[in-house]
Amino acid sequence: MKEYDVIIVGGGITGAGTARDCAMRGLKTLLIERHDLTAGATGRNHGLLHSGARYAVTDQESAEECIRENMTLRKIARHCVEETDGLFITLPEDDLAFQETFIASCLKAGIRAEAIDPAEAIRLEPSVNKSLIGAVRVPDGAVDPFRLTVANVFDAQLHGADLLTYHEVTSIVKENGRVVGVEVMDAHTKTRKTFRSRIVINAGGIWGHHIAELAGATVNMFPAKGALLIFGHRVNNMVINRCRKPADADILVPGDTICLIGTTSSRLPYDQIDDMKVTPEEVDLLLREGAKLAPELADTRILRAYAGVRPLVAADNDPSGRSISRGIVCLDHETRDGIPGFITITGGKLMTYRLMAEWATDLACKKLGVDKKCQTAEICLPGSEEDARTDRKTAKTYGLGAKAAEGRHGTRSADILVADKKDESLVCECEGVSVAEVNYAIETLQSKNILNLRRRTRLGMGTCQGELCACRAAGLLAKANGCARRSVEDLAAFMNERWKGMFPVAWGETLAEAQFTSWIYEGVCGLDSFVKKEEE
């Protein structure tokens, strides 16, 4: 059996970043995820490339980390980032005096923050609430967490790391009190396997609470739910925030073809973290507050509602979870709990994943006696490298999907093989995903089902929410994996998952679309008879 130096548990951005860092430092690395990459909080956040301005007044340390990582991601993850800049607006009901404190705090943390005239703000961002009385421009942006995670994992694999998705860690293997590996269960075959390693890094986000328990350690995680709404088109081109103390639903972020309003913040019992529901009250609040940032939102179609869990480490008894620092927590369980070989990396946020990975990898290297420097802040992710390669497999001649694919995969889109015209045919028309891109995602980016494809390509994420493309993609998957029945069951699960995000906001066009989708998939296709009892 292959003996690893490091096993990382958790296929979110933290685990992905840690796997990349470990692999780049020459460690034999295995990344294990119980579902798909980004299936937890990573795939359920705002996609905001924080400048740190939001934290500047309340948490200087987080603000400084943010702006540093913000600048780093612009360099190493160009193809995952949109440099939109952001506005912090003051509305008549807000205290304009806060602006001064805000700017001073930003500047102190090293964040460019410049007060601009409201008229200038409206010119820069026409969707903004015209009644604003003040605006500050900051280097906020948008980041695609799916793309970022996949790029990190991809690079880890290019550096020799192994990846196991759909494998759940069922126990942490110990010998003489020392962690020496993990036992996992294959979600598809239901068989158990053991993998050995010298170090196990727990990067399970909120689920890391449980992973730590398996190792015999207690990490008190604080599950705070945040709900968001996705709108059907890109209303704003700059991030819009409220210039006041952080509150509910005060950030509007553009991303690809859509925009997102969020978030709420509420305490969640730990046993509900796998089954989050967005309530009508949360939807109403997000809409009401969102319309204050950009009034147009009140009449914009909502595609879906979803919620993520902030993996905060409980520090005090604040019931809202907001005053807890977003600071990084890296626990050496050898010194903390007397469990050698076990590390937990948690806290933090999407923005600081790379730094979190660095801390965790530094600690692992120290324990393994490896003296290699972290290079993840300097070396670009695959897709964001300088495009000077001479080994292009195809000329970039293909059609509509090509531009979209380039946006998604950066320079790696050159690896999307187009053998003939058929490969250029669009599977997903909303997001411009071609047959070739789907096949690339299946072969190169470990897409085993439609959900994976959605996260790798944006297939089914557009206005129609997978009306026809899901079925087309299922057909291509059936061809690739040779199992028609499994791909139809997968299609049923995918459509049901889409519906779960749609029904909390299903009125107007969204309800009409949902009804149409039901008529196609259930009425014409009979998909209801293929629903598998057990779903992800």
Place this chain on the structure above:
Amino acid sequence: MKFDTIIIGGGLAGLTAGIDLSRKGQRCLIVSSGQSALHFFSGSLELCSLDEDPFKAISSLGEDHPYTKIGYDNIIRYSEAVQPWFKEVGIDFVGEHGKNHWRITPLGGFKRAWLTLDEYANIPSDGTMPWKKVALLNIDGFLDFHTSYIAAGLAERGVETMVKGISMPELDRLRENPTEMRSTNIAKTFAGDLIGALAARINEYAKDVDAVLMPAVVGLTGSTDVHRLKEMVVRPLHFLPTLPPSVPGIRIQMMLKNRFQKLGGTYMLGDSVVSGEFENGRLKSICTNNHGAVKFEADNFILATGNFFSKGLTSTVDGVREPIFGLDVDSLEVRAEWYRRNMFEAQPYMNFGVSTDGCLRAMKDRKPVENLYAAGSVLSGCNSLKEGSGAGVAIISALHVSESILKK
């Protein structure tokens, strides 16, 4: 402008009513926005699929159901006329009146159907497969039809399939554009002179099989090409449904429309009704989007505007409305109760629709509008998706409303 009856909505219900009334001498106007549920027609009409015997299933429906309001005996009578009625229009359906059969779905599943287009594959009610070995063909690069699903479904029932792809140089033009390889565009290509060449390609694979199955991508503008192709192919040729748009559905809509116009009906395509003038509990006239202040008057009106996806109903965060006249709507007040979390459960919102009295007259301010009837999926009280009654409710309610108008 004055008509005997004005029908709002040009889908299956509206056209059925329009043709029936015109045949019986009425001067009718249909205002149609264009697309309808026929654009995703499966090739089969469903009357009620809850049981092998559609009428047994119908007799057990609740009292608010449109079928119950229409009455069992009436439904028997209307339903007997459906097959000949379509034949007159030039559309041939097959099926037993009192027994549902099976159709094959695009995912290789089997669903109950009442009448199926004669060019489509259909399986007897006892499930006996009519073939041992079939050639299953697709058009190369056509993504809205997947042979692997169908082959798997057929294999489970003991049918051996030989899967082949057909490629013809004439389709290359469609491949130039990544969004052009869709059913209707293929059907535009597979027409006229090309039918012979297509038949020759199909025949290459038809030798050792009992039947040939292929996606319904022939016959967009008429049945002639379908019949020619079937004659030229050396084995029985059956179509299977594709993902939308539905080629035969579009053809049927067009043939029904032509029939209606031939009977003297006026069909305003791409127009929509924006308002109505009510007087003494009657609808007096309507105005349309394209005709501004022109008032269209009639003795009777039929609302056949469909459900949410056809905009016959609209909804906001606060509730459900009938958007043209503000008619009474049967729905649920609390939004959270509109849905079930599992997509495949019966969704309560599917039952929403316009309130009607026992004669299917639409209610406004809790009183029936004397001369405004509702037909098709705009009616409340049924979940046609779960019952398998979409086409049935459309046709039967249209014929019933038409009869009520004529009886006046």
